[in-house]
Amino acid sequence: MYTDLFLALLNRKNARAHPILSALAYLFCPMTAHWWLAGADPVPPFDPVWQCLLDLTSGGTLREHLTRYGFDGQLEEVRQYIERVRIFRSQHPTIQAPELLPFFTRPKIELINRFGSQNAINSLGGDWRNLFTYVRTWAYLVHDWRAGLNVDSESGYALKSDKVSLILSFTRLPVQFDAWLWKVPVGHVVENKIGLLVSNLEQDQVRFSLMEKCSPTGDHPWPNTPGIFSLDCENGLAQVFDQTLSGRELERVVQHLSDLARHGPHHPLHALRQPSICKKCGYQNQCFKRDLISPFALKDL
Numbered sequence: 001m002y003t004d005l006f007l008a009l010l011n012r013k014n015a016r017a018h019p020i021l022s023a024l025a026y027l028f029c030p031m032t033a034h035w036w037l038a039g040a041d042p043v044p045p046f047d048p049v050w051q052c053l054l055d056l057t058s059g060g061t062l063r064e065h066l067t068r069y070g071f072d073g074q075l076e077e078v079r080q081y082i083e084r085v086r087i088f089r090s091q092h093p094t095i096q097a098p099e100l101l102p103f104f105t106r107p108k109i110e111l112i113n114r115f116g117s118q119n120a121i122n123s124l125g126g127d128w129r130n131l132f133t134y135v136r137t138w139a140y141l142v143h144d145w146r147a148g149l150n151v152d153s154e155s156g157y158a159l160k161s162d163k164v165s166l167i168l169s170f171t172r173l174p175v176q177f178d179a180w181l182w183k184v185p186v187g188h189v190v191e192n193k194i195g196l197l198v199s200n201l202e203q204d205q206v207r208f209s210l211m212e213k214c215s216p217t218g219d220h221p222w223p224n225t226p227g228i229f230s231l232d233c234e235n236g237l238a239q240v241f242d243q244t245l246s247g248r249e250l251e252r253v254v255q256h257l258s259d260l261a262r263h264g265p266h267h268p269l270h271a272l273r274q275p276s277i278c279k280k281c282g283y284q285n286q287c288f289k290r291d292l293i294s295p296f297a298l299k300d301l
């Protein structure tokens with residue numbers, strides 16, 4: 001769910017000290033803002049959901065993309081997994097994403113069937129679990145999101161990765177930010193729905209509020225105001241943005257967070273409180289040495 005942030009930090013068209021990015025980085029983790037402002041580039045961890053969406057929107061079938069990665073020997077297991085999920089969903093039609101329930105039999109690929117596939121799995125981040133996350137995203141999550149967005153499968157909608165511009169009145173330069181855009185024909189016009197990936201239904205208010213004020217890159221404005229939605233990467237729910245941060249307060253909050261990003265303190269909050277999030281951070285190698293929080297990451301404590 002943080003891939004868009006790290007792509008923005010890597011985007012050479014975005015100024016290194018831009019206050020919007022500084023604020024977003026600090027909000028994610030103060031140490032992330034510190035490393036970025038110090039000149040270090042992040043190395044984003046592999047995101048199977050994001051990669052699946054890129055492949056899905058580039059054309060081709062799931063089988064073709066898996067074959068391209070080198071999963072020829074696992075296509076039958078993939079087919080069986082898709083079918084098992086389909087059957088399980090049909091048995092629990094009132095439960096959202098019932099395959100996440102603990103009594104759903106999760107797939108396993110026997111060691112003998114993994115032989116010769118190391119290059120393939122390395123292309124998906126080196127973790128076999130990513131293969132089934134990728135497949136589940138393609139076969140089910142995208143369609144769950146579409147239904148949650150009230151997009152008819154027959155409407156001729158288009159899903160694409162697009163860059164939008166984030167800007168506030170006190171900044172002169174916009175920030176390019178990656179988002180997922182659903183373009184849905186409605187009569188003679190096209191309705192735009194912007195989706196941001198989230199986990200556990202959490203809508204981070206600054207990122208979503210900034211997106212609500214975004215404009216398309218290029219010279220043409222939106223034909224109509226786009227809707228902003230969260231796309232949950234786990235349960236497949238798509239929900240309209242529920243704003244709790246006043247639009248009048250957004251600029252003040254961004255400015256304050258940007259000041260903190262520049263001057264500190266820079267505490268490794270996730271490493272101390274919820275280290276699982278560090279696994280999704282592009283600076284985890286700077287903050288950890290031999291699986292221990294580095295002394296430098298603790299310097300402001």
